[in-house]
Amino acid sequence: MSTMTLSSPAFAAGAAIPPQHTCDGRDSSPPLSWTAPPAGARSLVLIVDDPDAPDPEAPKMTWVHWLLYNLPAVAGALPAGLPPAALPAGTLQGLNDWGRTGYGGPCPPIGRHRYFFKLYALDTLLPDLGKPDKAALERAMQGHVLAHTELVGLYRRTR
Structure with a gap:
C-alpha cells in the first residue's frame, strides 16, 4: 500500500520557508505537490496552520493560514503564488484567521514558528460550507478521512 506524501520544491520538511512565501516577502503561497491519494478518494482538503501562536515559548492558539x-x-500539485481564480475546478475556500479566504503566509510576532501544511484525502465531496472556519471544516470531514499527510516548515522573522 502506498502512503500519500506532501512536499514542496521551495523548502524541505523541517526547513525554513523562503521569505517570498511570508509577510516579509510577496506573501505568495509555496508550490506544493503530493503523491496519489488512496483508492476511493473523491476530494482533498488542505489546512495550513501554526500551533505556536503567538509565542513558541508560550503558545496560546493555533493560527490558521x-x-x-x-x-x-486527481490534482497532484498547486503552483506557487496561486491566485483564487486559478484554484482547480470545484475547489472551495474557508476563512483563515485574518478573516479572509486565500493564503496568508507566516508572519510570526516573536520566535521561530512551525507551519503545518496538512493534506487529507476524503471519501466524499463535501457540501458547499460557505466560508467555513477550521473547526467547521474539520467537523464536516469527520468520518470521511481515508489518509492524511503533512509537511512542516519553519519561519522566524529577521527584523
Whole structure:
C-alpha cells in the first residue's frame, strides 16, 4: 500500500520557508505537490496552520493560514503564488484567521514558528460550507478521512 506524501520544491520538511512565501516577502503561497491519494478518494482538503501562536515559548492558539476543500483527488500539485481564480475546478475556500479566504503566509510576532501544511484525502465531496472556519471544516470531514499527510516548515522573522 502506498502512503500519500506532501512536499514542496521551495523548502524541505523541517526547513525554513523562503521569505517570498511570508509577510516579509510577496506573501505568495509555496508550490506544493503530493503523491496519489488512496483508492476511493473523491476530494482533498488542505489546512495550513501554526500551533505556536503567538509565542513558541508560550503558545496560546493555533493560527490558521489557509483552508482549501474539495480539491480534486486527481490534482497532484498547486503552483506557487496561486491566485483564487486559478484554484482547480470545484475547489472551495474557508476563512483563515485574518478573516479572509486565500493564503496568508507566516508572519510570526516573536520566535521561530512551525507551519503545518496538512493534506487529507476524503471519501466524499463535501457540501458547499460557505466560508467555513477550521473547526467547521474539520467537523464536516469527520468520518470521511481515508489518509492524511503533512509537511512542516519553519519561519522566524529577521527584523
